[in-house]
Amino acid sequence: MVGGLGALGAALYGIGVPKDSVIQYEAAVKGDGFLVMAHGTAEGIARAKATLATENPSAPGVLAGAKTAEPSARLVPAGG
Numbered sequence: 001m002v003g004g005l006g007a008l009g010a011a012l013y014g015i016g017v018p019k020d021s022v023i024q025y026e027a028a029v030k031g032d033g034f035l036v037m038a039h040g041t042a043e044g045i046a047r048a049k050a051t052l053a054t055e056n057p058s059a060p061g062v063l064a065g066a067k068t069a070e071p072s073a074r075l076v077p078a079g080g
Contacts, residue, residue: 008035017063024059033058 005013009026013019025035036057038048045062053060 021061021063028058 005022006026008029009022012022012025017025029035036052038045040048049060049062
């Protein structure tokens with residue numbers, strides 16, 4: 001736990017998600033909710049948001065300017 005946040009919250013905060021949003025997202029996931037994140041062009045994000053809106057999300061939103069995580073050479077593909 002980092003600053004009262006769990007691993008998910010610390011990771012979200014680390015990529016630039018505001019702490020108030022982190023707390024909301026972490027609580028939703030702990031309550032059996034889902035957190036869907038996407039990275040792409042403005043057009044792609046708009047299309048993803050429109051697609052997800054058909055499912056009546058509880059907190060739809062777009063966070064502009066979050067840091068892009070750098071891929072790690074230590075990550076191993078699933079099953080490998």
